[in-house]
Amino acid sequence: MNSVIKAMSAGIILAVASSAVFAGGHKNAMKDPKQMEAFLDKKLDKTTGLEGQETALGEGVLAMVKDMTPKAKELDPAVMGHYVNMAVKTMNHQKAYQHEFNDALVKLHLTAVSFAKDQGMYKELVDNDIKTTEFMMKRIAAGIKMTGRKDYALKAVFEQTTCFYQLVDDLKWTSPTSVSYTSPYGHVLKVSQKVGIFKNLTEKEVHDNYTIPRYKRYGEIMGVELAVSDLGENGEVTVSIVE
Numbered sequence: 239m240n241s242v243i244k245a246m247s248a249g250i251i252l253a254v255a256s257s258a259v260f261a262g263g264h265k266n267a268m269k270d271p272k273q274m275e276a277f278l279d280k281k282l283d284k285t286t287g288l289e290g291q292e293t294a295l296g297e298g299v300l301a302m303v304k305d306m307t308p309k310a311k312e313l314d315p316a317v318m319g320h321y322v323n324m325a326v327k328t329m330n331h332q333k334a335y336q337h338e339f340n341d342a343l344v345k346l347h348l349t350a351v352s353f354a355k356d357q358g359m360y361k362e363l364v365d366n367d368i369k370t371t372e373f374m375m376k377r378i379a380a381g382i383k384m385t386g387r388k389d390y391a392l393k394a395v396f397e398q399t400t401c402f403y404q405l406v407d408d409l410k411w412t413s414p415t416s417v418s419y420t421s422p423y424g425h426v427l428k429v430s431q432k433v434g435i436f437k438n439l440t441e442k443e444v445h446d447n448y449t450i451p452r453y454k455r456y457g458e459i460m461g462v463e464l465a466v467s468d469l470g471e472n473g474e475v476t477v478s479i480v481e
Contacts (some may be wrong), residue, residue: 250370266426281298286326292316292319295319296313339407340404351443356402364452377392392416397409408420416476427444441473465477
C-alpha cells in the first residue's frame, strides 16, 4: 500500500506542476481561426490527467488518512478521489492568479456584498444570512444555557460548520475564549479589481458591514456577547467572548 500511496502522491504533485500556461498565444490566435481554435482548446482544457483514476486515488489518500489519525471515518474511495482531483484541478488554475479551494465561496460572498452595497441593502443581507443560520444557533444556545460553556458559541461558528472552514483555512485559537484568522476576501478582491470586478468594494467594507454584524447577531442568538476586532493591516480578524 505504501507504494500505491507514493505513486498517488507523485501523481498529484505532477498534475499540479504540469499545468501549462499558454502564454503569448492570444495575439497570434486573433489573426487566424485555426490558431484561435488551438488556443481555446488548450486554454479551456482543465483536465488533470487523474480522470478515471478517482477510486485508486481515493484509496491511496484514505490509506494515508487512516495511518495518520484515529478519527478517520469510512468514506467512499471514489468520492474521496473525485474531490482530491477537484482540489488538484483548482490549484492547477494559475493563469490569471493562483486559485485556492475557497475561490467560489469567496466570490459568492463578494458578489452578494457588492450588490448589497450598490442597493443600500446591507441590513437585508445580514438579515437573510441570519434566516439560514438561526435554527442551528438556537440549538447551540440551549446547550450553552444547560452547560454554561460559552466557548461552544465560538466552536459553533468557527469549527462546526463547513460554511466557515471551507471559506477560511487558518483559524487559530488564541485562548479558550478567542479565535483569530485571516479574512479570506483580500486576495480575490485584489486580482478582480485589476479587471474592473468588485471595484466598488474594499475588504474593510466587507468586514465592517457584513462580517461584524453577522457575528454579533450570531452571538445574540446564542446568548453570548462576541467582540469582533477591526480588520488588521494584513487582514487579521479576532473574535472573542466578552466575559
